[in-house]
Amino acid sequence: MTATERDAVEAFRRDVVEPSMKALVIIDFWAEWCGPCKALSPVLEKVAADYADKGVVLAKIDTDKNQFIAAQFQIKSIPTVYAMFQGQLVADLTSARTESQLKAMLDQILKQLPVAGEAAEVEAEIEPLIAMGEEILAEGDGERALAVFDQIAEVAPDHPAVLSGRVRALVAANRTDEADAALAALPAELAKLPEIERAKSALELARDAKPVDDLAGLAAEVAANPDNLDKRFELAGGQMAAGDRDAAADSLLGIIAADRDWNEGAARQQLLKLFDVVGLEDPWVSAQRRRLSAILFG
Structure with missing residues (x-):
């Protein structure tokens, strides 16, 4: 191997192989005299830029200046485009000449490889x-x-x-x-x-959720007159303002059980907001949803 060839191998290792340890490297074999290469180049550059945060980078290899590298890959025509990951060729992208074709192929590759994008x-x-x-x-x-x-x-x-x-x-x-x-x-x-x-x-x-000065007094009033849904809704608001989601859920579910359409479904809407705020994956929300389902469909 000549000194020039050793330099070419070292440059390829530095610019292509090392980045491929973490990224998916698109290798574009091209030359200045190649018309199709010049047409494809902006497509490759745009797609590589669009997919940069997914861990895709572009490496361009001028076959005239890197004949030894081109020979190692047995490049017989250009443009030739490969994809490399962790030092291994994983796909031939040469057939992809449009942005949509190239992105479709990259999407398939990225689904199968542990590429760590930004x-x-x-x-x-x-x-x-x-x-x-x-x-x-x-x-x-x-x-x-x-x-x-x-x-x-x-x-x-x-x-x-x-x-x-x-x-x-x-x-x-x-x-x-x-x-x-x-x-x-x-x-x-x-x-x-x-x-x-x-x-x-x-x-x-x-x-x-409006704070209530005398929450205990309002709770006693609702207990004494459970059919007063306006007061019960006010109580639910006070309980939410106080951070007592269990009591608020009980009050809202009580309204729904008494009259699910009261005030155009205000209690149910408020309960769903509470679920959303707590987090739909939260176990507490799952338990309250079961209670709501039992009222609505039980």
Whole structure:
């Protein structure tokens, strides 16, 4: 092997093989005189840019300047496009000449390989921090939870769970105007996500749940006159404002059992908001849903 060939191998190892240990490397064998290569090049560059956060990178090999490398891959015509992962060729992408074709092939490859893209790395980094923020929020410490979510937002400012947690922390800290402004500033594509809907429910619930000065007195009044659903709904709001979700659920379920259509289904709507705020995967919500189903369909 000549010195030039050794340099070419070292450059290939550095620029292609080493990145392929973590990323999916698209190898584009091309040359200046090749018309089809010039037509394909912008397609490859755009797709590689679009898939960068999924762990895809592009490496271009000029076959005229790297004849030894081209020979090792037995390149007989160009453009030739391969995909490499962990030092091994995993696919021949040469037949993909359009953006949609190339993306379809990459999607199939990425489903089968443990490629660690930037998005996955960020997700792994912030996941325990989000869990910590949610735990603090569940304890009712809105200001502390807000500090955690603000810190995560510096790394992942557009992450739906982070945005949701931050808004809900503002609500828990009684900073509802700021929570409202944060929701209003979100782009339309984020505003429709389930995580953001959860934050909206938290804000709506906070505005609907009015604190009651004498909660025990109101509870006694409802107990003495259980058919007064207006008072029972007021009690549910006071219980939610006090953070007593068990008592609030009991009051709302009591209204639904007495008259499921009362006030255009207000009790059921409020209960569903409460479920959304607590988290639909929470065991408490599952238990309350079973109670609701027993009332509605039992």
